[in-house]
Amino acid sequence: MRYLFAALLFSALLSGCASTPPNPNGTWINQAAIDAAVEGGNLREALLAYGPNLEWQIDSPRQQASFSNGFERGEGTFELQADGHLQVNFYGDDQESLSLNNRELIQAQSATWPEQRFVRAPAAPDPLAPLGSSFEKALYSAYLSGTWLIKEGLGERGLVVFQADGSVQGLPGTERYALCLAGDCAAMSGELDSIWLQLGEQGQSWLFEREGHQLRVFTALNRAQVDEMPDYYKGQQRWLLEQR
Structure with a gap:
């Protein structure tokens, strides 16, 4: 009996020391792009750099992997390679x-993309949330965090709060907002950053510049033909907001 106990103990120690492969299952966001946007101010430059x-979702039980770039999504299946990499x-x-x-999910450089790095989302997304919403919430929380004072423009001296869920309080004529990440809205504004402001069912695009603790919002004028x-x-500056 004593020898049997020793054998079982030794087996348990061996199994405890054996390393288990890391599990990629879950949601991963491009935190480097968020950090660069917060530090540099220009959102488009950070996303391009x-x-x-912007986000990967890995479903290990189903061997499925999906990514979002803020405009479109890609869905695929993956195979675990001998070197531990996932071939999607x-x-x-x-x-x-x-x-x-370590704690990063790395997308290797390919003929299509440069190398990109992702970290786990701070919270698991709602099961019904669209792909990319975890990145969007993290971006909104960091990029427009805190309380903003209207220094110039309609509602001067009022306080504005941008919420991570896309709602906004204190900005006259606005109850929802969305930052342009990619797609048609980015093509329309070129190198400039744009934001969608909406009240009820009505909304429109505005251009903005964020520098340090200041956010300037401009009217978006269109130089294109009707077709x-x-x-x-x-166009004209509508608001100057200062982060407090």
């Missing part, structure tokens, strides 16, 4: 390689 992909296969023979390094995609440029 550290993107274009998409429709049309497209492939991406993912790997875990062309809008081509926005800065």
Whole structure:
């Protein structure tokens, strides 16, 4: 009996020391793009420099992997390679390689994308939340955090709070907002950053500049013809907000 107990103990110690492979299951966001946007101010530059992909969702039980770049999504299945990498296969023979390094999910450089790095989302997304919403919430929380004072413009001296869920309080004529991340809205504004402001069912695009603790919002004027995609440029400044 004593020898049997020793054997069982030794087996338990061995199993406890054995390393288990890291589990990539869950939601991963491009925190580097968020940090760069907060530090530098220009959102489009940060997304282009550290993107274009903003979020990955890995479903290990189903061997499925999906990504969002803020405009479109890609869905594929993955296979675990001998070196521990995940080979993600998409429709049309497209492939991406993912790997875990400490607390980062790394998307390897490919013919389509540069190397990109992701960290786990701070909270699990709602099961019904669309792909990309975890990145969007983290971006909104960091980029527009705190309370903003209206220094100039309608509602001067009032306080504005941008919420992570896309709601906003204190900005006259506005109850919802959305930052442009990619797609048509980015093509329309070019190198400029744009934001959608909405009240009820009515809304429109505005251009903005964020520098340090100041946020300037401008009217978006369109230089395109009626039958062309809008081509926005800065008009009159509508608001100057200062982060407190």
